[in-house]
Amino acid sequence: MLRLRLTPHTLHFKRPAPTSRGPLATRAIWLVHAVDTRRTESIGLGECGPVQGLSIDDHADFAAHAQTLIHAINSAALEVWPAEDWVTFLDSLLAPWDAQLARLPSLRFGVESALLDLHNGGPGVLFDSAFTRGAACLPTHGLIWMDTPEGLFAQVDAKVAAGFDVIKMKVGALPFGDELALLRTLRARFPNITLRLDANGAFAPSEALQRLEALAPLQVEFIEQPIRAGQLVHMAALCASSPIPIALDEELIGLASAGALNNLLAQVRPQGIVIKPTLLGGWRATADAVSACEKSSTAWWANSLLEASIGHDAICQWTAAYGGERLHGLGTGALFSNNFPSPVTLVGSQLRRNATAARQIHRALAASQARWST
Numbered sequence: 001m002l003r004l005r006l007t008p009h010t011l012h013f014k015r016p017a018p019t020s021r022g023p024l025a026t027r028a029i030w031l032v033h034a035v036d037t038r039r040t041e042s043i044g045l046g047e048c049g050p051v052q053g054l055s056i057d058d059h060a061d062f063a064a065h066a067q068t069l070i071h072a073i074n075s076a077a078l079e080v081w082p083a084e085d086w087v088t089f090l091d092s093l094l095a096p097w098d099a100q101l102a103r104l105p106s107l108r109f110g111v112e113s114a115l116l117d118l119h120n121g122g123p124g125v126l127f128d129s130a131f132t133r134g135a136a137c138l139p140t141h142g143l144i145w146m147d148t149p150e151g152l153f154a155q156v157d158a159k160v161a162a163g164f165d166v167i168k169m170k171v172g173a174l175p176f177g178d179e180l181a182l183l184r185t186l187r188a189r190f191p192n193i194t195l196r197l198d199a200n201g202a203f204a205p206s207e208a209l210q211r212l213e214a215l216a217p218l219q220v221e222f223i224e225q226p227i228r229a230g231q232l233v234h235m236a237a238l239c240a241s242s243p244i245p246i247a248l249d250e251e252l253i254g255l256a257s258a259g260a261l262n263n264l265l266a267q268v269r270p271q272g273i274v275i276k277p278t279l280l281g282g283w284r285a286t287a288d289a290v291s292a293c294e295k296s297s298t299a300w301w302a303n304s305l306l307e308a309s310i311g312h313d314a315i316c317q318w319t320a321a322y323g324g325e326r327l328h329g330l331g332t333g334a335l336f337s338n339n340f341p342s343p344v345t346l347v348g349s350q351l352r353r354n355a356t357a358a359r360q361i362h363r364a365l366a367a368s369q370a371r372w373s374t
Contacts, residue, residue: 001036008028009030009308013335032110033114034118046109046117048278050106057107110311113126125317132320134356137347138316138352139327140351142160153186208227216244224248224274225251235270236269247272248273251264265293274300306335309343316353340361343355343361
């Protein structure tokens with residue numbers, strides 16, 4: 001029978017992380033442990049936890065709702081059988097709780113990760129690839145955190161020196177004239193970098209097109225969410241006329257189904273979307289998002305989102321297996337002072353996974369939760 005368990009853990013940032021929703025000093029997460037009580041030698045691990053100010057399940061009673069749903073799944077006494085593919089495997093177990101899990105997307109991300117780990121024998125392998133086996137690296141962009149102008153330049157200098165040739169910067173925190181001057185200086189100093197921008201909905205619809213036209217000479221690859229989510233008529237008009245490709249980000253939060261995403265893409269017609277598995281609700285939803293993009297010829301990029309090492313490793317594995325040749329936005333997990341050990345490390349501008357270390361880390365974390373009731 002399938003048994004799931006949640007174990008809480010509070011992550012502490014090494015220094016407050018500046019975000020579009022304010023600085024974060026801590027982040028509450030839960031480890032998800034999955035076991036088949038007939039074969040307790042294998043334990044699956046996942047990670048869940050709403051992101052403050054972003055996730056639709058970011059509310060004070062998240063833990064209570066999550067524990068109630070875990071209890072319901074455990075009480076169903078589900079039999080764990082192998083399946084030909086991972087989508088069928090997840091659907092066979094979780095379909096009865098689709099509606100509840102849709103309201104708790106970060107929980108679904110963790111539960112599905114733990115189940116896939118269990119499905120593959122519990123060694124910490126969710127999606128097999130050369131990266132997962134440690135035989136290939138995974139490039140990522142260099143994310144520049146909000147800072148003073150001097151601090152921003154220092155961050156970019158360090159990223160470029162480390163080998164990053166794709167830089168992602170936030171815009172909308174400073175007066176637009178100041179940001180434009182800063183970005184012009186940045187482009188002049190680094191004419192060969194690929195520049196991505198993220199506005200986090202900071203522009204008003206009335207000013208957005210003018211600002212995008214001012215930014216266009218800087219050769220921006222794309223800009224994420226120039227106006228606040230939920231203004232679909234304005235966003236559709238902007239996507240149709242912007243000189244810079246637009247990628248939807250916060251617009252995807254809370255979409256309850258693949259059909260809802262299909263409708264969104266048909267109505268707004270963005271040039272791309274940013275896929276964050278923690279916010280979308282796990283791997284089934286992520287696969288549906290990719291399928292919707294392929295049907296509508298919409299570009300997509302995968303991004304991590306302040307995950308601890310277990311969730312970050314899972315996102316890297318999926319991206320390496322299904323992300324194609326494009327360069328995605330994957331963090332390093334180095335933001336926290338009390339993160340779990342990680343098999344994924346940053347070497348220059350690329351992520352590398354140590355498969356041997358992954359098995360050792362997984363074994364140690366699983367051993368700490370080895371006592372399961374039957």
